[in-house]
Amino acid sequence: MTLREGPTQTALERSARALGELLAERGWRVATAESCTGGWIAQAITAIAGSSDWFDGGLVTYSNQAKIELLDVAPMLLERHGAVSAEVAAAMAEGALRKLGADLACAVTGVAGPGGGSAAKPVGTVWFGFARGGSATRTLMHRFPGDRRAVRAQTVAVALEELAAQAG
Numbered sequence: 001m002t003l004r005e006g007p008t009q010t011a012l013e014r015s016a017r018a019l020g021e022l023l024a025e026r027g028w029r030v031a032t033a034e035s036c037t038g039g040w041i042a043q044a045i046t047a048i049a050g051s052s053d054w055f056d057g058g059l060v061t062y063s064n065q066a067k068i069e070l071l072d073v074a075p076m077l078l079e080r081h082g083a084v085s086a087e088v089a090a091a092m093a094e095g096a097l098r099k100l101g102a103d104l105a106c107a108v109t110g111v112a113g114p115g116g117g118s119a120a121k122p123v124g125t126v127w128f129g130f131a132r133g134g135s136a137t138r139t140l141m142h143r144f145p146g147d148r149r150a151v152r153a154q155t156v157a158v159a160l161e162e163l164a165a166q167a168g
Contacts, residue, residue, distance in 0.1 A: 006153025
């Protein structure tokens with residue numbers, strides 16, 4: 001696998017399994033709020049038998065309206081910062097944590113391509129939000145190389161790795 005191709009589904013499932021083991025040890029449950037990945041993080045998680053013990057659910061909020069209605073993202077955040085921003089990623093993660101009652105939540109929002117990028121937010125730009133009960137919400141940004149599939153796959157891989165770091 002090259003970075004431009006992204007990780008394989010098998011590699012993603014290995015990461016999801018490792019995440020599940022950490023969550024199960026802690027007795028925690030995780031939730032996802034996904035935009036650019038379209039539910040792929042949740043798919044990698046639910047490919048693991050027994051994941052219902054540690055996965056609450058995921059929301060695919062591709063449109064701005066879905067982010068507002070399903071995750072309570074403030075319209076002002078979307079207007080001021082755009083959907084692909086630290087502020088919106090944080091609000092999405094916090095909304096998933098609240099709405100699904102999980103202990104830990106991850107949100108992703110980005111420009112997977114091939115179009116839709118700008119000088120400020122080129123194709124491959126992805127913002128992540130991580131919310132955990134009783135802790136400050138954390139955000140991070142990556143700019144991934146490759147085509148749409150590679151950007152999305154790398155996003156899933158980073159989300160699973162960062163969730164494991166938060167749970168570890």
